[in-house]
Amino acid sequence: MTKKIESPQNSFIKSIVQLQEKSKNRRQSGTFLIEGLREIELATKGNYQINTILYQADIISLDQLKPYLNQSTELIEISKEVYQKLAYRDTTEGVLAIARTKELSLSDLKLSDNPVILVAEATEKPGNIGAILRTADAANIDAVIIANPRTDLYNPNVIRSSVGCVFTNQIAMASTEEAIAFLKQKNIAIYCATLQDSTSYHTRDYTSATAFVVGTEATGLTQTWREASTKNIIIPMSGEIDSMNVSVAAAILLFEAKRQRDFK
Known part of the structure; x- marks a missing residue:
């Protein structure tokens, strides 16, 4: 069953905002935020682990997201208000993802x-x-x-x-x-x-x-x-x-x- 978050004040949504804004949070959690379907596709091709996908159902369908889902991917439907809080751009197809960072050694x-x-x-x-x-x-x-x-x-x-x-x-x-x-x-x-x-x-x-x-x-x-x-x-x-x-x-x-x- 797909989880749904409607409030921008949700604690999980607030933690994602911190992930966007603070390198310390990205470093400590070992995760970062990806915005946009093209970027998620490229991250998947680059063997990045996608932990969570957040989508706005009025903009993008579940069928469009299926190529990037696996058994370990959490799927969360978000409201228009939540999406507007998280998205930097208006042209990112209504989808964001949380992915694992790499060591880059x-x-x-x-x-x-x-x-x-x-x-x-x-x-x-x-x-x-x-x-x-x-x-x-x-x-x-x-x-x-x-x-x-x-x-x-x-x-x-x-x-x-x-x-x-x-x-x-x-x-x-x-x-x-x-x-x-x-x-x-x-x-x-x-x-x-x-x-x-x-x-x-x-x-x-x-x-x-x-x-x-x-x-x-x-x-x-x-x-x-x-x-x-x-x-x-x-x-x-x-x-x-x-x-x-x-x-x-x-x-x-x-x-x-x-x-x-x-x-x-």
């Missing part, structure tokens, strides 16, 4: 024989992380490593801005030192996007195992990365400023690697 990454990896150091803004993950998905790279993370990957703003690409990429969280040790142990060349001691990005060969490392727009990469770099690279710019959005820089580098490999 380097040891869980499964790489190809000739990988391309993107490392983002200390990226803080959820919108930038989401855009980076969309770029990584578009380029179909092996993995994204977030070094010295400053934002919870399961922040609703990251999931929303990534349009579900949180679930389509292999992602690991690690310290800078751990990420460098991992790349070196795998014999993956490290190309750091930085202004110091750099050559133009298009002059390098990325047809063998490659990791691109990008930093924040405000401070760039730490000295630790610059010292560990196989080669520092720069994207030449002709305007008045000497930086661009980190996701744009990542896209230029990743698609240069893709271009070289496609025409090798």
